[in-house]
Amino acid sequence: MSPCCFADLTSRSEAFSGETGCLMDQSLQNLQNQFLKELRENKTPISIFLVNGVRLHGCVEFFDNYVVAVRSEVTQLGTR
Numbered sequence: 208m209s210p211c212c213f214a215d216l217t218s219r220s221e222a223f224s225g226e227t228g229c230l231m232d233q234s235l236q237n238l239q240n241q242f243l244k245e246l247r248e249n250k251t252p253i254s255i256f257l258v259n260g261v262r263l264h265g266c267v268e269f270f271d272n273y274v275v276a277v278r279s280e281v282t283q284l285g286t287r
Contacts, residue, residue: 236272240270243275247269247270253266253267253277255275263277264277265280266279
């Protein structure tokens with residue numbers, strides 16, 4: 208079975224927009240969900256770069272407002 212990697216989206220979902228200081232606009236959240244759903248359904252290979260420079264490559268297995276699970280054939284993650 209191939210490993211599954213998780214990317215934490217907490218900082219993205221708590222991003223403030225505009226001068227009002229409100230949380231991420233609902234239309235932006237819907238756009239993100241539509242995009243990730245399309246990637247998952249088509250099993251499109253993606254690369255996610257973490258803030259520490261590590262690259263996760265694979266297909267979206269699962270996502271929610273805080274996590275993206277990426278399934279990959281790679282069994283070991285390296286560092287830069």
